[in-house]
Amino acid sequence: MESNKEKLEAEKGHNDEHGGIFGANTELYFAIISGLLLGTGYGLSFSEGLPSWVSNAFYWGAYFFGGFFTLKEAIENIKKGVFEIDSLMLVAAAGAGILGEWAEGALLLFLFSLGHALEHYAMAKARKSIEALASLAPPVALVKRDGREEELPIEKLELGDTIVIKPNSKVPADGVVVKGEGSVNQAPITGESVPVDKKPVDDLQKDYSKEKSIKPENRVFAGTINGSSALEVKVIRKAQDSTISRLIKMVNEVEQQKSPTQLFTDRFEKIFVPSVLVLVVVLCFAFLVIDEPFSKSFYRAMSVLVAASPCALAISTPSAVLSGVARAARGGVLIKGGKPLEDLGNLEAVAFDKTGTLTEGKPKLTNIIPWEDADEQHFLQIAVAVEKQSDHPLAAAIVKGVQEKYPDLSTGDASKVKGIVGKGVSAEFDGKEVFIGNKALFKDKGLGKDLEDKVTALEKEGNTTMIVQYDGKFIGILSLMDVARPEAKGVLEKLKSIGIKQMIMLTGDNQQVGEAVAKEIGVTEVMGNLMPEDKVAAVEKLDKQYGKVAMVGDGVNDAPAMAKSTVGIAMGAAGSDVALETADIALMGDKLEGLPFAIGLSRKSRAIIKQNLWISLGVVAVLIPLTIAGVASIGPAVMAHEGSTLIVVFNALRLLVYKNK
Incomplete structure (x- = not known):
């Protein structure tokens, strides 16, 4: 191995x-x-x-x-x-x-x-x-086997092994935390600047090696750095399959993937080289036409041969692509080849999936509205008592949101809790009937104009509303929303400042919900009510409309749309096999901030590639006529030739120190 x-x-x-x-x-x-x-x-x-x-x-x-x-x-x-x-x-x-x-x-x-x-x-x-x-x-890991600890090379780790990670040491393998709590610096893999808090998984016996979605707080990656607390981690990937191993493999494969400019230079050389060879042969016989010895004609032909050798042209693009990809990898961005590196910097439109990309991907309690003369404390006690017995994601969000706002709120216990599919839940509290649900649940009970108008207004703002009725009386409204990521607005403003003219949100949610989020963060266009296949059609439409378009998503349900886009960009790819395989560019951390960095780096790479082409072709264009005319001999020709080769290489290496402004 x-x-x-x-x-x-x-x-x-x-x-x-x-x-x-x-x-x-x-x-x-x-x-x-x-x-x-x-x-x-x-x-x-x-x-x-x-x-x-x-x-x-x-x-x-x-x-x-x-x-x-x-x-x-x-x-x-x-x-x-x-x-x-x-x-x-x-x-x-x-x-x-x-x-x-x-x-x-x-x-x-x-x-x-x-x-x-x-x-x-x-x-x-x-x-x-x-x-x-x-x-x-690290090359070795401290493994717990048969009740004792032993050091083993990471290549010998097996799935399910429990490894001990000491404070301030590197994590040797991908895995899930099974014991201990603490923070881990994930910057080497994901580019995240802030350490991520880790805690044990809920089910210690579960086989997480086959789990597609693992919470960030439970997962660790090989190559990251543990904080000040000891952790025990169950291995979920062998060394050759770890995120870092796949990252290394993919980045190295970049050298075999040619960019559009490389393809152009290859085509150019196929025409240019034979043309130069024909010219050199013709120049060897120039003494038959002009009055000079064969030695002078031959020497001139050799000088032209040196001057016309396009070494600088051949190395100008690969050196820039390699440097750009290497710099991106250090910043937590995997760019899979020269084509996406060049294409990304040539975009004016970017399409985003909404849920989990522009938003946090989970509902949050946004409004607590007691109705009429209801007591807020009592209203919330009833709501929490009922919802804490439900396994619905919205119920969990309500309980969490109320407890965060009122940590000292005491609640009793609800009884006879029963879910009503697609509408809400019924229960009893203090012997009286409780209903919590959407408008459809109360369709036959008459909400009243004021309450219905308030609910409608909240829904137009993108909220999901839950109405609470107790003992036949409406006592309040709870609203939830998949809120925008804290960094989303700033990132979109930065994208706009660097020349991205259109930022389009693609979402399966209704148009109103999408527009509410868009208004908050600055998206220029919203396409709502989209199924996965509709997103593919939307990307095709945007591609025709804007010439080139990038699609940013989570790499799983957005994979077909990403495949159709000019450049597919996956968020949080460090934990996703599908994202690493399907995306052209993978933001290893679950952070939008990597997108402006990647686009800025791409544009810098394109600028340097263009500079290198002008330098390499310019030197050849000047040297050939000078050597034909006899103004320049082999010595000056080779000095200019080799000088231009070094200039383009060192110009490309400037990308290694690129900084995201």
């Missing part, structure tokens, strides 16, 4: 091709040796007492060390049937040698190998941000 680090080593094995006798940086050391030999040979060439072969010998040594890794890579690519554009540098260096221009050829290979070595070093900086994820989870 492979550990996270072993998987990463296997996946990044291609980077090891640049290692050797001096370790991972052998290519860089070879480039430096090449430069020293080149400089020595150049210095000796001014000594009149020495034969030319002495300085040439140093140039030949520079050829060996400067061309070693380029030749090695070229041979391996040819074996695979691939002819990389970088291999053309070898042809140009060989051509310079044939002409006796050993210093020029050595300079070309020195600068090219130095550029490549620094490029690989810089790109490794981006990969290290991803590889750092592998070290988040």
